[in-house]
Amino acid sequence: MPLSRRKVVLTGGSGGIGRRVGKLLIDRGASLVTVSRSVDGNAGARHFSADLSSPEGLKSAVAFARDEEPDVLINLAGVQYLGPVEQQSDADVEATYAINLVAPALLCQAVLPAMKRKRSGQLVNVGSILGSIALAYFVTYSSSKAGLRSLSEALRRELAGTGITVTYIAPRAVRTGLITRKLAEYADLTGMAIDEPDSIASRIVDVIERGSEEVYFGSAERLFVKVNGVMPRLIDFFLAKNDRKASALFSPRDRSSGGAAS
Numbered sequence: 001m002p003l004s005r006r007k008v009v010l011t012g013g014s015g016g017i018g019r020r021v022g023k024l025l026i027d028r029g030a031s032l033v034t035v036s037r038s039v040d041g042n043a044g045a046r047h048f049s050a051d052l053s054s055p056e057g058l059k060s061a062v063a064f065a066r067d068e069e070p071d072v073l074i075n076l077a078g079v080q081y082l083g084p085v086e087q088q089s090d091a092d093v094e095a096t097y098a099i100n101l102v103a104p105a106l107l108c109q110a111v112l113p114a115m116k117r118k119r120s121g122q123l124v125n126v127g128s129i130l131g132s133i134a135l136a137y138f139v140t141y142s143s144s145k146a147g148l149r150s151l152s153e154a155l156r157r158e159l160a161g162t163g164i165t166v167t168y169i170a171p172r173a174v175r176t177g178l179i180t181r182k183l184a185e186y187a188d189l190t191g192m193a194i195d196e197p198d199s200i201a202s203r204i205v206d207v208i209e210r211g212s213e214e215v216y217f218g219s220a221e222r223l224f225v226k227v228n229g230v231m232p233r234l235i236d237f238f239l240a241k242n243d244r245k246a247s248a249l250f251s252p253r254d255r256s257s258g259g260a261a262s
Helices: 016-027 055-068 090-118 139-158 181-190 197-210 219-230 232-250
Strands: 007-011 031-036 046-049 072-075 121-126 164-170 214-216
Touching (some): 007 016, 007 055, 016 031, 031 055, 055 090, 090 121, 090 139, 121 139, 121 197, 139 164, 181 232, 214 219, 219 232
Parallel strands (some): 072 121, 164 214
16 A cells, blocks of 8 residues: 555654654655644644644544545554552543543544545554553553554454555554653563664554554564463463562652653
């Protein structure tokens, strides 16, 4: 599915991965429109400023995407919280689900009528390995990304035969602004892999161009996803040691926030 001359709407275009994805899309000939809170987007792209965590911002972004009638919608914007769930503020909980799940659902809904009329189009939801392997201390992030994975799967089934492709991409952790000091400590303690953003951005665009349906990054992670699907208690056993290690990061003496946005 060549990207040349295709209109693409990309959320999270000002983030660490989004900037790189946007540049690659432009390099491959796409007509790019980015949606994010920041007005600092890619050169060569149009930009629409909206805060997807607020009802007003989300409403404006949905109306904008509907009017654009894109050939490809890429839901890349995301936020993450690391820490005990009871320490996450109510506002942060709401923002996590709004940006990671509600916004993609409403944006997909908004662009579908035009795609159905044209009998072509692609919905791309960028999730996470943690949407399939839910980790302790990533409760709202894991559950919101699990919802995004299910949204993609259900849409794929509903849109069968319409000419519309639904792509779900699940990267591992990526070295961007989402890697806070606390998350870097967590990765050191648990052995969590952190990928470089240039390679991940390139792989994301390659997956989109191929029109793949569901792709998980990381060979060990792909295996864990499969095992977790049939034997989740076995994965509980393997993760328990890391969970005990990680608990030390959230002692009463060290409760700094692990929140970040892309």
